[in-house]
Amino acid sequence: MTGSMQQRHHARALLRECDRLHNEVAGIKQLIQNADILRRAHDTARFERLLFTLDANRLAGLVELLRTTDHESARLAPIRYHHLLQALHPATTLGKVIQHIDYAALRPDARPYLLGPFLNLSFGNAFPRLCLQRSNPASGRLVYISPNGPSEEDAWRAHLPAIRDWLGGDWELIRHTVSVAELEQRTPLPAAFPFNSRSLAPGHLYAGVDVKTRQHVHIPFADLPSGTLLAGATGTGKSNALHILLQSILANLRFFSSVYLVDGKDGVTLQRYARIAPGKVHVLWAEPHLWKLTTHLVEFMRARNADQRARNIDNATGNFVALIIDEMSTFTAKPSGDAKHPDNKLHARFLDELAMVARRGRSTGIRLFVTAQEPVAEQIPPTIRANCLNTISFKLPIDAHATALFGQLEGLPADPRHLQRGRALLKNGVTGEIRHVQFPVMGTPR
Numbered sequence: 001m002t003g004s005m006q007q008r009h010h011a012r013a014l015l016r017e018c019d020r021l022h023n024e025v026a027g028i029k030q031l032i033q034n035a036d037i038l039r040r041a042h043d044t045a046r047f048e049r050l051l052f053t054l055d056a057n058r059l060a061g062l063v064e065l066l067r068t069t070d071h072e073s074a075r076l077a078p079i080r081y082h083h084l085l086q087a088l089h090p091a092t093t094l095g096k097v098i099q100h101i102d103y104a105a106l107r108p109d110a111r112p113y114l115l116g117p118f119l120n121l122s123f124g125n126a127f128p129r130l131c132l133q134r135s136n137p138a139s140g141r142l143v144y145i146s147p148n149g150p151s152e153e154d155a156w157r158a159h160l161p162a163i164r165d166w167l168g169g170d171w172e173l174i175r176h177t178v179s180v181a182e183l184e185q186r187t188p189l190p191a192a193f194p195f196n197s198r199s200l201a202p203g204h205l206y207a208g209v210d211v212k213t214r215q216h217v218h219i220p221f222a223d224l225p226s227g228t229l230l231a232g233a234t235g236t237g238k239s240n241a242l243h244i245l246l247q248s249i250l251a252n253l254r255f256f257s258s259v260y261l262v263d264g265k266d267g268v269t270l271q272r273y274a275r276i277a278p279g280k281v282h283v284l285w286a287e288p289h290l291w292k293l294t295t296h297l298v299e300f301m302r303a304r305n306a307d308q309r310a311r312n313i314d315n316a317t318g319n320f321v322a323l324i325i326d327e328m329s330t331f332t333a334k335p336s337g338d339a340k341h342p343d344n345k346l347h348a349r350f351l352d353e354l355a356m357v358a359r360r361g362r363s364t365g366i367r368l369f370v371t372a373q374e375p376v377a378e379q380i381p382p383t384i385r386a387n388c389l390n391t392i393s394f395k396l397p398i399d400a401h402a403t404a405l406f407g408q409l410e411g412l413p414a415d416p417r418h419l420q421r422g423r424a425l426l427k428n429g430v431t432g433e434i435r436h437v438q439f440p441v442m443g444t445p446r
């Protein structure tokens with residue numbers, strides 16, 4: 001190859017290399033440009049995520065976001081959230097740039113942030129704001145700060161039903177100070193929980209757990225009226241509850257002179273208590289035995305009344321007598337279809353005497369507990385029912401039965417027509433208080 005050929009060859013190679021480098025530089029430029037576009041898009045998305053005024057649903061998961069996001073977003077998020085709350089307040093001087101918020105359509109995980117505006121609950125012209133550091137919505141903890149205060153505990157409490165409705169779940173106000181209200185979501189009570197003898201208290205009847213406060217419910221035997229009716233449709237938990245009530249009596253036998261257990265289902269489930277305290281705890285199921293017992297109890301009342309008069313005391317605070325009748329309807333029905341049958345006369349007398357015990361037993365220390373599926377005359381005579389001042393009402397699906405026991409059904413802690421198994425409305429006839437309770441389950445078969 002001549003020298004000039006070599007030079008041309010070399011020049012062509014240089015030109016090719018030049019083209020290649022040129023292309024490479026263009027590629028790199030393109031890459032840089034793309035990265036720039038991406039970064040700008042990312043920034044826009046990042047900050048758009050925080051444009052709560054455009055769409056309140058963007059508040060969803062804000063507490064969680066702040067744990068993982070970058071410094072700038074963490075700085076901006078609370079500012080924008082507080083700005084939204086302020087803009088939503090009727091007293092605000094900010095221009096109304098907020099779109100109408102459809103609270104019913106708001107995502108559930110965005111709702112805790114706007115609880116104040118939803119409830120129209122504000123203190124010192126500002127809605128309480130969710131504390132983004134101390135709250136943990138996912139684990140049922142919401143801390144609200146009222147920056148202008150003072151926060152009002154009563155107002156929070158009054159709004160709890162609306163809070164439960166809107167946020168879903170059973171929220172309670174667990175702490176309150178002048179500027180902070182802390183809400184906690186309670187896990188639902190299990191459908192069934194076992195009886196534990198540690199729930200019992202000396203001198204008290206144990207009546208399950210208050211569904212709202214989760215506290216055990218205890219009523220002093222001395223404060224009980226003479227009669228307590230346990231009503232509820234079949235299979236709703238009456239007999240189980242009776243066994244639980246009986247545990248209190250058996251654990252407090254020293255306060256009782258006699259305990260009579262009457263089983264309308266032929267003594268099958270109560271028989272096991274017969275040997276607990278012979279001479280003190282009696283189990284019976286035959287009708288004539290019950291008739292004799294009520295005659296005895298009426299005589300006992302008279303004797304005790306006379307004794308109390310002589311000693312000038314008017315209320316028994318010990319030496320109680322418990323009479324527990326499961327399935328009252330068995331004993332309410334007339335024994336014979338023949339009106340002249342002598343048993344019918346004895347039966348009529350029995351009903352009179354039982355009504356007398358229910359009416360006058362309180363001052364003489366008699367404590368009567370009866371179960372009936374329906375509060376109707378065929379199951380429990382009205383004279384007896386009217387004197388059962390305390391009622392433990394399990395599910396009563398029929399309106400007329402529920403209203404027979406409660407009158408108005410609005411405003412009760414739970415609807416008696418839709419109670420779950422083992423739950424009841426406990427009405428204290430002495431104080432007028434009505435509580436929603438759940439009874440534990442007895443461990444042994446009934």
Ligand SMILES: Nc1ncnc2c1ncn2[C@@H]1O[C@H](COP(=O)(O)OP(=O)(O)OP(=O)(O)O)[C@@H](O)[C@H]1O
Nearest residue numbers: 191192234235236237238239240421422439440441
């Ligand atoms: N407190 C409770 N918690 C969960 N389950 C319960 C509870 N009480 C009762 N149950 C369930 O309901 C079933 C029926 O209960 P129970 O025998 O007490 O009803 P009842 O109201 O006495 O019915 P009946 O009127 O037919 O005698 C029980 O076997 C038990 O499985």
Ligand SMILES: [Mg+2]
Nearest residue numbers: 238239240326
């Ligand atoms: Mg039963």
